[in-house]
Amino acid sequence: MLTTTPFKIEDAAEGQIGGIISGIDVTKLTHDAPELEEIRQAIYRNKLIVIKGQNMGDNPAEYVEFTRKLGTPQVYFQENYHHPDFPEVFVSSNINKEGEKVGVAGTGKYWHTDCQFEQKPLSFTSITPVVIPNTVRATYYIDMHKVYENLPADLKALVEGATMIHGGNNRYKVQPCDIDKSIQQLIDYMNEIVPPVEHPAVIEHPVNGDKILYMSSGFTMKIKGLTYEENEKAMKALFDFIEQEKHIHTHSWDAGDLIIWDNRYLLHMSSSIPAGEKSKSYRIGIYDNHPFYVGLEK
Numbered sequence: 001m002l003t004t005t006p007f008k009i010e011d012a013a014e015g016q017i018g019g020i021i022s023g024i025d026v027t028k029l030t031h032d033a034p035e036l037e038e039i040r041q042a043i044y045r046n047k048l049i050v051i052k053g054q055n056m057g058d059n060p061a062e063y064v065e066f067t068r069k070l071g072t073p074q075v076y077f078q079e080n081y082h083h084p085d086f087p088e089v090f091v092s093s094n095i096n097k098e099g100e101k102v103g104v105a106g107t108g109k110y111w112h113t114d115c116q117f118e119q120k121p122l123s124f125t126s127i128t129p130v131v132i133p134n135t136v137r138a139t140y141y142i143d144m145h146k147v148y149e150n151l152p153a154d155l156k157a158l159v160e161g162a163t164m165i166h167g168g169n170n171r172y173k174v175q176p177c178d179i180d181k182s183i184q185q186l187i188d189y190m191n192e193i194v195p196p197v198e199h200p201a202v203i204e205h206p207v208n209g210d211k212i213l214y215m216s217s218g219f220t221m222k223i224k225g226l227t228y229e230e231n232e233k234a235m236k237a238l239f240d241f242i243e244q245e246k247h248i249h250t251h252s253w254d255a256g257d258l259i260i261w262d263n264r265y266l267l268h269m270s271s272s273i274p275a276g277e278k279s280k281s282y283r284i285g286i287y288d289n290h291p292f293y294v295g296l297e298k
């Protein structure tokens with residue numbers, strides 16, 4: 001643990017995302033430690049932070065405890081993702097234990113922001129690796145505040161004042177208990193537990209007041225009020241602009257990284273894991289004490 005170096009926050013360069021925090025063992029923080037507010041503010045300022053040198057992958061109990069100090073940990077609505085002992089820990093893994101499946105493999109390989117399909121989306125996502133593949137494993141990000149600021153006038157006209165409809169149905173991962181169910185039954189089930197939701201196309205950050213384009217090709221289905229043809233054309237134009245190479249920030253994982261980002265600002269996507277390589281990570285979603293956007297209740 002980095003107990004001999006002082007607590008330090010290095011902010012991202014102007015216009016970039018990703019601050020680096022070092023010199024801290026987050027398991028040692030008390031509930032009223034001033035560093036907790038400094039970490040929260042660093043997340044809002046940098047959109048993504050990397051806390052170096054933690055061992056959360058070996059200590060899921062302490063990982064949950066830390067997220068409780070930072071905010072309110074989420075228990076994801078689908079139990080098949082849960083760690084067997086800690087329901088707050090969402091397990092992404094292609095490693096089975098004694099032949100038994102643990103967590104879910106191949107999660108998040110498309111542009112999205114976590115729980116966009118819910119009425120109250122997730123404020124922060126934290127992730128820590130448990131097993132890192134031998135070759136590079138990366139997570140990719142797009143800053144949607146920056147995208148909004150750079151939108152050309154014709155695209156801005158499409159989203160200004162608009163409402164978007166989001167849903168997670170197409171990303172549902174089939175479970176062993178789904179055997180013998182039809183696709184229609186699964187769609188009906190998903191519509192029942194997480195029906196499509198509406199959010200403003202442009203949201204205002206509750207802390208910084210930044211305007212953010214809130215849409216993703218993973219979860220956003222349509223702009224309310226457009227015809228099918230109009231919507232297809234608008235979605236293609238918007239996603240072609242959003243998902244350009246120049247907008248993508250790559251985080252390459254080091255052992256011990258604990259990363260936390262603000263889901264209001266960032267889209268993310270995980271990289272593909274090379275065939276035959278093992279990968280496992282823990283995620284805990286965290287609600288901060290602000291509404292997700294200005295105008296939405298807490």
Ligand SMILES: [Fe+2]
Pocket residue numbers: 108112113114268
């Ligand atoms: Fe995700």
